[in-house]
Amino acid sequence: MIPHLTDMPYARARTAALIGLSIYIAVGFSAHVLSNGGEDAYPFFSWFLFVNVPQRVQSGFDVVVVDGMGAQSLTESDAFFGDGMMRDILALENRLGRAVKGGNPLEIAEARRELESFLSGPVTYRVREITYDPLEYFSSKAVLEATVLAEYLL
Amino acid sequence: MMTDLYTRITSSIDAIVRGEADFEKARAILPFFYYALFFISFLHLEGLDYAIERGSAGFSPRWPLFFADYLSFDATVTIVLLGATLTALLACVFPFSRIARILAFCGLFGYHAYTASFGGPNHQSDHWLWVAFILIFVPTLSATPSPETRKTFSLVFWSAQAYLLLTYTMAGIGKLIYAAIQFSNGQAHAFSPDAGALFAATQLNQMGVSTPLGPLIIEHPYLAWLPFLIMLELQTFAIVAAFRPQLHRVWGFGLIAFHLATFLTMRAVFVGPSFLLALFLLSSPFVPANTSLRDVLFSIPIIGTIARYISARVVRGNR
Numbered sequence: 053m054i055p056h057l058t059d060m061p062y063a064r065a066r067t068a069a070l071i072g073l074s075i076y077i078a079v080g081f082s083a084h085v086l087s088n089g090g091e092d093a094y095p096f097f098s099w100f101l102f103v104n105v106p107q108r109v110q111s112g113f114d115v116v117v118v119d120g121m122g123a124q125s126l127t128e129s130d131a132f133f134g135d136g137m138m139r140d141i142l143a144l145e146n147r148l149g150r151a152v153k154g155g156n157p158l159e160i161a162e163a164r165r166e167l168e169s170f171l172s173g174p175v176t177y178r179v180r181e182i183t184y185d186p187l188e189y190f191s192s193k194a195v196l197e198a199t200v201l202a203e204y205l206l
Numbered sequence: 207m208m209t210d211l212y213t214r215i216t217s218s219i220d221a222i223v224r225g226e227a228d229f230e231k232a233r234a235i236l237p238f239f240y241y242a243l244f245f246i247s248f249l250h251l252e253g254l255d256y257a258i259e260r261g262s263a264g265f266s267p268r269w270p271l272f273f274a275d276y277l278s279f280d281a282t283v284t285i286v287l288l289g290a291t292l293t294a295l296l297a298c299v300f301p302f303s304r305i306a307r308i309l310a311f312c313g314l315f316g317y318h319a320y321t322a323s324f325g326g327p328n329h330q331s332d333h334w335l336w337v338a339f340i341l342i343f344v345p346t347l348s349a350t351p352s353p354e355t356r357k358t359f360s361l362v363f364w365s366a367q368a369y370l371l372l373t374y375t376m377a378g379i380g381k382l383i384y385a386a387i388q389f390s391n392g393q394a395h396a397f398s399p400d401a402g403a404l405f406a407a408t409q410l411n412q413m414g415v416s417t418p419l420g421p422l423i424i425e426h427p428y429l430a431w432l433p434f435l436i437m438l439e440l441q442t443f444a445i446v447a448a449f450r451p452q453l454h455r456v457w458g459f460g461l462i463a464f465h466l467a468t469f470l471t472m473r474a475v476f477v478g479p480s481f482l483l484a485l486f487l488l489s490s491p492f493v494p495a496n497t498s499l500r501d502v503l504f505s506i507p508i509i510g511t512i513a514r515y516i517s518a519r520v521v522r523g524n525r
Contacts, residue, residue, distance in 0.1 A: 059345045062357045066219055068343075069365040070212075073372055076336075080376060092327055094268055095318065095335060099373045100380035102474075105394045105401045106408035138414025186407035187400070190424050 109196065111183045113149020115167065118203070120175035125193060141170060145179075152179050152201045164204060173206040218449045222492050223364050225356030231491030232363035237301040238485055239341065240310060243334065244294035246478070250317065251287045258283055270319035283320065290317040302347055311338040330478045333370055337482060340366045360491070367454070367486045370479070371444040374461060378442030396438060402430030402471070409472040419470040430471070437464050443507040450505045451492035458487025 060068060076096060084098035092098065115126045126141055144167045151159035171177070179202045182195040189195065222228075262279035274282045293306075293313030300306040318335045321328040343365075345351075345358045381396045388395035394404055404427075406420045423430040440460045447457040462483050468474040504510045504517075 059355075060343075060358065062354050062361060065343070065358050065361055066216060069219075069361060069368070070215065072340075073365070073368060076369070076372065077376065084380075094322065094327070095315075095332070097327065097329065097332060097373075098380065099376040100384075101329070101377055102405060103380040103384035103396075105385075105388060105396055105398060106404045107394050108400075108404070110408065139412075142412065142414045186411055187403055187424050187427065190407040190411055191421070 113146050115145045117177045168206050175206045178203045223360040228360045228491040229356040240297040240301050244298045247291040247294040251291045264324045267323045268319040286316045286320045289313045307342050314338050333479045337366045368448040371448045374441045374444035399431045400427035402434040403427035406472040452497045454487045454490035458483045
């Protein structure tokens with residue numbers, strides 16, 4: 053039954069192909085607009101990937117060891133952690149920073165526990181909110197502005 | 207006006223899809239889609255233990271995995287990965303059987319839904335999924351297919367090409383829309399000289415890694431400007447290339463180069479779509495046999511118009 057249903061004459065198949073492609077565009081774009089740039093209409097997608105160009109001034113959080121472990125920013129410490137772990141470290145720095153800024157004690161405790169599992173004490177470290185130029189930050193880790201949000205001792 | 211547009215589009219398709227040598231080539235290429243699908247599925251199956259070990263943290267099944275609510279996570283993953291592999295193998299053996307292609311699509315849909323069930327969507331296999339869906343409609347072939355059947359076969363193959371290229375056009379349009387928004391807000395935008403470097407630096411900062419070419423374009427942002435503009439051209443006008451078969455190989459190569467470049471600069475991985483671009487566009491059965499470099503150049507949107515203008519001026523100047 054299925055072969056007969058879908059073995060369309062050429063002209064009808066051509067119309068169906070154009071309608072199908074049009075539906076894909078319509079659903080993909082509509083989903084993007086209706087969800088305000090968020091979730092897709094699975095399995096359709098708008099393909100709006102990397103559409104927002106990152107700006108010259110960005111903000112985030114970092115953790116700086118001020119006593120112990122060579123006293124440096126964890127972001128610069130790939131000698132300790134290696135490429136494989138840096139992504140986790142960066143995610144934890146931002147998670148801890150957001151928790152401290154938001155005043156969420158449970159999240160702070162959890163993020164600290166996870167972050168400190170990467171450190172070897174005794175260590176004193178500071179959680180900072182930073183603004184930076186991403187190009188400069190990549191090359192030298194230079195920040196434009198840093199505000200210390202908290203200091204912890206391990 | 208809409209009727210005129212429809213007529214122009216259908217006439218263009220009729221000029222591409224002839225059901226002659228293009229049919230023979232398309233028929234020869236089709237099984238390779240399923241061979242590759244099987245290879246990929248088998249690789250994923252090899253990671254079954256790891257997938258089970260990783261556990262169900264963050265697993266929120268998409269609707270095609272309706273059965274996941276009634277099974278353990280381990281059983282769901284096993285069914286999904288094994289199902290995708292076995293159905294792909296079946297389609298390798300019977301690529302011209304519609305039932306086998308439907309099953310291969312279902313197997314892939316299960317796998318695709320599984321990878322998209324951990325929070326955000328995973329676009330690595332989006333193209334594979336939709337191409338597998340389109341290929342279901344390849345007509346049943348007899349020993350001596352009629353001209354109508356041969357044309358329909360070629361049409362389905364062209365539709366898969368058009369879908370692939372359409373997604374890049376959608377990505378290009380997205381970049382243009384957001385460029386207008388960011389420009390009007392006085393922000394860096396897709397046409398800014400440092401756009402490519404900003405993307406690379408931001409991505410690499412977030413990942414805490416480096417890449418072979420990332421530091422170079424971050425140090426010299428202008429180096430990435432022209433490639434970024436070419437990428438915008440390639441993406442935005444990709445669907446136009448679908449209607450100009452002399453551009454199929456150029457666009458296939460250009461988009462693969464774009465994926466390679468994003469990997470080498472910002473470690474954005476798009477391996478899956480690259481293979482499909484190679485299979486469907488680099489090997490396109492619709493590329494005219496005798497196409498000059500000049501024809502190719504002149505048919506490229508914008509660049510071709512500029513080239514034609516310059517060429518006309520040069521010819522006039524020589525008279």
